[in-house]
Each structure stands twice: as structure tokens, then as C-alpha cells.
Amino acid sequence: MAKNPFAAGSVILSTSSFVNVLLPSEKGQRCDHCHRLSSLGSLKRCTGCVSFFYCDQTCRSQSMDWKFGHRKICKLYNAYTSSTAFQALEAHKKMDALLLSSLVAHLSSVDVKEWDETIPISTFLSLLCGPVEGSAPPICPRHTFDQTLVDGLYARFENNNFSIHSHFRKTYAHGIFPVASRLFNHSCMPNAAMKFIIQTHEPLKMQVVALRPISAGEEICVPYLDPALLQTRTAVFQLTYGFMCSCSSCKVVRKVGIIPEPPAEPAEFQNICWRLREFVKSMGTGTSPFLTGDSSIFPADLACVLHESFITILSDKFSAASFLHDGPYDDVVETSSTLVALYSLIYPPNYPQIGLHLLERAKSCWNHIVRSRPADNTAMLAADLEDAVASARSVLKVIGPEGDSNDGPIDELQTLTNVKNSI
Ligand SMILES: [Zn+2]
Ligand SMILES: [Zn+2]
Ligand SMILES: [Zn+2]
Numbered sequence: 109m110a111k112n113p114f115a116a117g118s119v120i121l122s123t124s125s126f127v128n129v130l131l132p133s134e135k136g137q138r139c140d141h142c143h144r145l146s147s148l149g150s151l152k153r154c155t156g157c158v159s160f161f162y163c164d165q166t167c168r169s170q171s172m173d174w175k176f177g178h179r180k181i182c183k184l185y186n187a188y189t190s191s192t193a194f195q196a197l198e199a200h201k202k203m204d205a206l207l208l209s210s211l212v213a214h215l216s217s218v219d220v221k222e223w224d225e226t227i228p229i230s231t232f233l234s235l236l237c238g239p240v241e242g243s244a245p246p247i248c249p250r251h252t253f254d255q256t257l258v259d260g261l262y263a264r265f266e267n268n269n270f271s272i273h274s275h276f277r278k279t280y281a282h283g284i285f286p287v288a289s290r291l292f293n294h295s296c297m298p299n300a301a302m303k304f305i306i307q308t309h310e311p312l313k314m315q316v317v318a319l320r321p322i323s324a325g326e327e328i329c330v331p332y333l334d335p336a337l338l339q340t341r342t343a344v345f346q347l348t349y350g351f352m353c354s355c356s357s358c359k360v361v362r363k364v365g366i367i368p369e370p371p372a373e374p375a376e377f378q379n380i381c382w383r384l385r386e387f388v389k390s391m392g393t394g395t396s397p398f399l400t401g402d403s404s405i406f407p408a409d410l411a412c413v414l415h416e417s418f419i420t421i422l423s424d425k426f427s428a429a430s431f432l433h434d435g436p437y438d439d440v441v442e443t444s445s446t447l448v449a450l451y452s453l454i455y456p457p458n459y460p461q462i463g464l465h466l467l468e469r470a471k472s473c474w475n476h477i478v479r480s481r482p483a484d485n486t487a488m489l490a491a492d493l494e495d496a497v498a499s500a501r502s503v504l505k506v507i508g509p510e511g512d513s514n515d516g517p518i519d520e521l522q523t524l525t526n527v528k529n530s531i
Contacts, residue, residue, distance in 0.1 A: 114318040125312040128283030141169035156182040168309040177213035188248035205245035232286040238266035239350030274511025276460040295329035296357040303510040356401030363403035388449035463503030470496035
């Protein structure tokens, strides 16, 4: 619960990663300690295992990681990851096994007396276990740790660990943030969201940021998964997390009942898109039925827009018309306006995905300006570009930049602003 009010964009919590592990595809490209992205081949390998990479051998990244627990894993790491038992695990179980190994390595490198004082292990063990019981995967180092404790730690993995992303797009690691897991419940219409901060040589940080003004006494909720998974999310909550979501959005989805597929016939599909845009236009800001929980104002004939295939169809159409392909500009406008209408309905205000889509629209717009030059409609396209850039910026500035220091959505918006001024 918020003790004090928070303005939109305020950092509600800033907490360091307890333990994290890079995805295999990121190994050697990012520092294993601070996650800084480096040009190929410029990171220094740990000479013990040659499987961990750091910004510099003399820098704090490697020495901190060594003290933090790498020394317990280093010599055993390669034998462990090439073992039959590890290789037999599915990809996500491999990530769990590596994360559990790092967690155990960390705990065994700290005096047990310090556990509760210096590290949030009791916080982690106080979290709810996942609904599915499963035995812990084989870990490295072996034989050094109480198996009951290892199983207890692992039981909290599935429903408490985080996917770590950069620029709100790409997941590149998995991590444990016990304090954040402890503090925040889920909502499909969250008033806050997580982002990750990479700083050279520093442990990765998570920040929880207010997406809109939050009053004192209001519960602060974050999304555990993409709220746009309007059908599958209920099953994920039950099977992975063990709860039924009772947020305003889920109330409306339940009230709508069976969600039909969107019409296959093109004219009918277009009509639904138009009806959706008109409905969203008629709603005031902050009055989406999915936000207020008032299902009575949601038109029954629009139920099919809640079918997950609706977003897929629109996204495919947009991508075919966007800057990556040479589709007609009218298709960019039509599909993009429909997607923004849908996002304004099902996402809370200032949700990063809304801003990311507006950025894609701005990029498509710029591409059409370049390709159609000199053309009569350049002025119209320039006005569109201006509008898309301004709308994207007003959404994305609330949560701010995330992850890698270069080529993020806010940098792309700046580049578009610079080229736009050159028209
Ligand atoms: Zn580093
Ligand atoms: Zn090593
Ligand atoms: Zn919900």
C-alpha cells in the first residue's frame, strides 16, 4: 500500500538483484556481473573457468562477482554444464538450475550468521511457493548444501523470479529480487511497472515506477505478465502462480464470457476495427471499462477484439505495411490507429508497450517520407510523424529509459526528432 502519494514517473522502489543469470545467447556479450553490453571480444574471460566474462579483470565487476559466489562455482562450472544431468534439462530448467546454483554459491560464500542481517534470504523463504511441486534440478556446487533448503529455495522460483529486459523489449537474463517479490501483487491494469538499470561494475538494479499518480492508501500493483494475453493469462495465473486475478480488467473479461474469433471476411474485420476506434474515441481518458471494471459500457459486438488472435492479425498487418516492408501508408495508419485504440483499452495509461508501438508508427512514417520524396503528401506525413513522436515521448518519458545505454526507444525518438527537423 502506498503510504504517501506518488506522482506518475516516481521511483517507488529501487532494489539490487540478489542473484541473476544471463541467457545463453548473451554470454560473452555482456559482463556477467554488471550486464554491461560490450563490443564483441572486448570482455575479459575468467581465467579459471573461461566461461564467465567481465568488463575488466582488474575492475570491480570480476572481483565482486568472485567474492559474491563465483569462487564456489568457477572450477566446477564446465563439468557441471556439460554433465548429462544438466544437458537433459529443458531450456528454462537450465536457467533455473544456473540461477539456483548461483544462489547456493552465494549463500555458501557468506557466513550463515550473516544470512538474515546482510542478505534477504528470509524474505525469499517467506514468499509463497509455486502451485506445482517439483524437485530441484541438479546444482553446482554439489554435496555442499542442505537439500531441504535447496528444495525450499527452488519451490519459490517459478512464481517469484523475474525476466530481466532491456528497452522494454528484449529479455536477456533471469533474476531474483526478493524484496520486489515480497512487496507487490499483480494487476492486469497495474499502476506501476518494473524496469532494470545497468551501471558499469554495479549490481543490476530493479526500479518500480508509478505509471500514473497513486494516492496514499492505494495498493501498488505491477504486471507479472503481459496484460494483453487476455485469454491465456487466467490459466498462467492458476498454473504458475496459484491465484485467480480479480482486477478490474479480469472482471470485465469474465463478464464478457466466451470470446469469439474476429471475423475472417475483410470488410467485416475492417468494420470491427472502425467500431473499436470509435468506441475508444468516445471514452474519456482513464475511463476504459478495463480500468474502471464497469463492463456495462463495453459493447457486446466488440468482444472479438479481446481474442488474442486480433492483436496478432493487426500486428502482422502493421508489420507488412511498416518500415521493414514497403506496404501502403494507408495500411500503416489504419492498423496502427486500431492497435493504439486496443492498447488504450486493455493497457493502463502510460504502459510502455503503447509508447513502443507509437515509436514503430513514427519510424514507418519517416520511412514513407524518405521513399515518397518529393511528393505532395510530405506535409501530411510530416504532421503524422510529429504527432507519433510527441505521443510516443509523452508515454515513454513516464517510465524512462531501461537497460542498455544505447539505441533505446528514447534515443530512437531523439534521432527521429533530429531528422524530422531536417525535412
Ligand atoms: Zn561489468
Ligand atoms: Zn570462473
Ligand atoms: Zn487481472
